[in-house]
Amino acid sequence: MPIADSENPAHQRAFKTGYRYGLAGKSLSHMPHDIRQDACLRDYFAQGWEVSQEDINSQRLLLAKPNWRYRIAWFTVMVLGGLATSGVMLKQINEQNQQANVHQLQNSISPNTTATGLMSDAQRADMQFRAEQFAQIAENKTPLSPIIPDSNVQIVQAQIRAQGQNFPLSLSQRFEKSPIILPKYLRTLEFNAQLSLNKPQTIYLHWRYDGLIIQKGKFSLEAGLQSLSATELMTSARQGRWYIELLDSKQQVFKRMAFNYGNLDENH
Known part of the structure; x- marks a missing residue:
């Protein structure tokens, strides 16, 4: 809060009272009775009230000016958000294109190539092991033996x-x-x-x-x-x-x- 250019406590009180009244939106007609009776105190009250009005006008001018820092920060956030959204969309489009290419590749190659070419090493080894098992079973198969005609x-x-x-x-x-x-x-x-x-x-x-x-x-x-x-x-x-x-x-x-x-x- 501003202070009066006087060391007299009564003058200081009158100045501060006028300043507070001005900030509260009160006019000079609301001056307290004890200050109104003293001409010197009336002057200091009026000075405090005028200083408050100057401060209020200065604050209004500041509020009326555009906050370029805020606007620049908001614009930056909007630009970054747009870039992030565009990046996600491009990534999704790229993944869809890759899936379409894989689907076309699967349709263009033979079923046997698809079954083995797209397998992992573990799946391919398991398939080979099963094939060896079936081959071993086939080797163990024997035809029916002839029945001997006479038996005791x-x-x-x-x-x-x-x-x-x-x-x-x-x-x-x-x-x-x-x-x-x-x-x-x-x-x-x-x-x-x-x-x-x-x-x-x-x-x-x-x-x-x-x-x-x-x-x-x-x-x-x-x-x-x-x-x-x-x-x-x-x-x-x-x-x-x-x-x-x-x-x-x-x-x-x-x-x-x-x-x-x-x-x-x-x-x-």
Whole structure:
């Protein structure tokens, strides 16, 4: 706050009172009674009031002038925001163009090239490993061996048991059509057979599917009427024609029985 050019406390008080009245928007007519009665105090009150009006006018002029710093800062923010938005839009357009180029490239090359060329090293190695596995399985496939015409082992009875149900197997050597079809919800199959042997010997049992021997069994049986059994766990991945083979001590097939598991595909 400005001060009067006098060291008299009364003059200072009159000046400050006039200054405050001016800032408050009061006119000279609102001068306090004690100041109005003294001519000297009236002068100092008027000086304070006039100084307040000058300060008010100066403040109004400052407010009326444009704030170029603020405007420049705002303009800079707007320009930077526009540049950032343009950069994002250009990046999106570039990504869309790249995706379109990749799509065109995929359509222009063969399916095999697409499948291998766009794979990672791990995927390509996994694919090669699976191919080697399939190749190894194909190498292990063997055709059905011929059945020896004469055998000193007779099969009295053969059946498959699953979930309390018995499925008799045909002992005929002609099985162009499977005599039984086992539904695929049966997951555990138990093969039971009664054999008549004229001497003690070793009997082998094979479960075959799709040219592969899935399971092997070996039984040392005495002469006379003997029984053997073997269990196989089934899966939906192995539907179709199955064979159960019985082999003598020389591992020659003397009996082959067939059944279908699940669907009716008999190409195995």
